[in-house]
Amino acid sequence: MNVLIVYAHPEPRSLNGALRDFAVAHLQAAGHTVQVSDLYAMNWKPALDAHDMIERSPDARFDPALDSKRAYENGAQREDIAREQDKLKWADTVILQFPLWWFSMPAIMKGWVERVYAYGFAYGVGEHSDRHWGDRYGEGSLAGKRAMVIVTTGGWESHYSARGINGPIDDVLFPIHHGILYYPGFDVLPPFVVYRAQRMDEARFAETRAALGKRLDELDTTPPIPFRRQNAGDYEIPALTLKPDIAPGKVGFAAHLAA
Amino acid sequence: MNVLIVYAHPEPRSLNGALRDFAVAHLQAAGHTVQVSDLYAMNWKPALDAHDMIERSPDARFDPALDSKRAYENGAQREDIAREQDKLKWADTVILQFPLWWFSMPAIMKGWVERVYAYGFAYGVGEHSDRHWGDRYGEGSLAGKRAMVIVTTGGWESHYSARGINGPIDDVLFPIHHGILYYPGFDVLPPFVVYRAQRMDEARFAETRAALGKRLDELDTTPPIPFRRQNAGDYEIPALTLKPDIAPGKVGFAAHLAA
Numbered sequence: 001m002n003v004l005i006v007y008a009h010p011e012p013r014s015l016n017g018a019l020r021d022f023a024v025a026h027l028q029a030a031g032h033t034v035q036v037s038d039l040y041a042m043n044w045k046p047a048l049d050a051h052d053m054i055e056r057s058p059d060a061r062f063d064p065a066l067d068s069k070r071a072y073e074n075g076a077q078r079e080d081i082a083r084e085q086d087k088l089k090w091a092d093t094v095i096l097q098f099p100l101w102w103f104s105m106p107a108i109m110k111g112w113v114e115r116v117y118a119y120g121f122a123y124g125v126g127e128h129s130d131r132h133w134g135d136r137y138g139e140g141s142l143a144g145k146r147a148m149v150i151v152t153t154g155g156w157e158s159h160y161s162a163r164g165i166n167g168p169i170d171d172v173l174f175p176i177h178h179g180i181l182y183y184p185g186f187d188v189l190p191p192f193v194v195y196r197a198q199r200m201d202e203a204r205f206a207e208t209r210a211a212l213g214k215r216l217d218e219l220d221t222t223p224p225i226p227f228r229r230q231n232a233g234d235y236e237i238p239a240l241t242l243k244p245d246i247a248p249g250k251v252g253f254a255a256h257l258a259a
Numbered sequence: 260m261n262v263l264i265v266y267a268h269p270e271p272r273s274l275n276g277a278l279r280d281f282a283v284a285h286l287q288a289a290g291h292t293v294q295v296s297d298l299y300a301m302n303w304k305p306a307l308d309a310h311d312m313i314e315r316s317p318d319a320r321f322d323p324a325l326d327s328k329r330a331y332e333n334g335a336q337r338e339d340i341a342r343e344q345d346k347l348k349w350a351d352t353v354i355l356q357f358p359l360w361w362f363s364m365p366a367i368m369k370g371w372v373e374r375v376y377a378y379g380f381a382y383g384v385g386e387h388s389d390r391h392w393g394d395r396y397g398e399g400s401l402a403g404k405r406a407m408v409i410v411t412t413g414g415w416e417s418h419y420s421a422r423g424i425n426g427p428i429d430d431v432l433f434p435i436h437h438g439i440l441y442y443p444g445f446d447v448l449p450p451f452v453v454y455r456a457q458r459m460d461e462a463r464f465a466e467t468r469a470a471l472g473k474r475l476d477e478l479d480t481t482p483p484i485p486f487r488r489q490n491a492g493d494y495e496i497p498a499l500t501l502k503p504d505i506a507p508g509k510v511g512f513a514a515h516l517a518a
Contacts, residue, residue: 061272061273107370107373114361159499252427254511
């Protein structure tokens, strides 16, 4: 299996760095081929802007979506963007690994998403009609591939529990799981979360490694999060609201999971 | 009143640019003093890394939290970070304005948060004990100030409704409202959201401007989102889960709003 790890931490001698090294070695030992996009080491350009497209008239008004579309269609994307798209096409499984900073991914990884997810590649794909609202949320260029988040937090597990002050971890990660990974077609596996990352002793580090190894061994068989497919009958189109008989009375992120 | 607008859009001739210009002019006409941090125009450095701290030993292991703490305490932060902190101290009201990209703020603005929100300034503030878990979520360095998000989306309002496929807008914005703004002490006003930003005609633009003007006129009187204060009795400490008698049975982001 081909595995792409997109990784964002500024210090290789960190817990994240150690878990990344462990994951690469573990996957390779199991016979998989691994590529790592180490965004800090690559000095990844985080900000999407007009410089991402070559052959642009410098005075033309920049439209992030439409310029991205033109560049993707015409081979006028910057090399670093095209290279990451190729890695995504190559991968069977994509892992996003990062520390949770301010309840989301680090800026450098957010910028990877914004720049690599071109219009025509990750969105704006497929037919828009009164029965099909684009190939997204269960369909799309990346359909058939799997994705998983590996994330570390400073806070405790209880802080991210159903009634914890930070919000439930599944809700905190929903914009990433559903909005960034499921959107272009990935089957999204439950995340691997390491809480209290600042308080890691040898014993817990060994346990964490073992638990991660198990998750990596099961990448191919773990049931994905059962998000509802947009174009398979659960949603009104174009309102894209759940039909009244689907999860009646339920609201919020959890309503988009099949029972 | 002193108003800071932190603004992220790569094209000044955009809807966001027009709304920003309108907001500045409208606030100034009402007698307020306005500063704008136009992150793209400033060429803001998005990625938090070891270069953010001066006088660091280049071989020392970089710890994003602890290095940020040392730099904040010792005046060893990069000038661009200190300048934004000064603007936050100066402001009575802070507005974050951005297009919603992949269900969050653009990377360049996320990087503004990560770099400006130093340990000791925006987190790691106040006493940690069995009755008080730091000055955060309702207390903190920015308490007494107000904040509001102005955000544009490509999607329709129904897509962000209670049963809309993208998730309710209040839940999509919760990590920003609660996790980034309420956390260091801001009173957070309801957001100003412009849907279907790509389909804006003159009539709707005029309506949008008028509605925004009204919101700006009411910055000082609009009731904030009633998030629960962490240290005021609703939460167990240190588990930071809601006490059983608070919103009994309720889970998820909405449980952290007082009735």
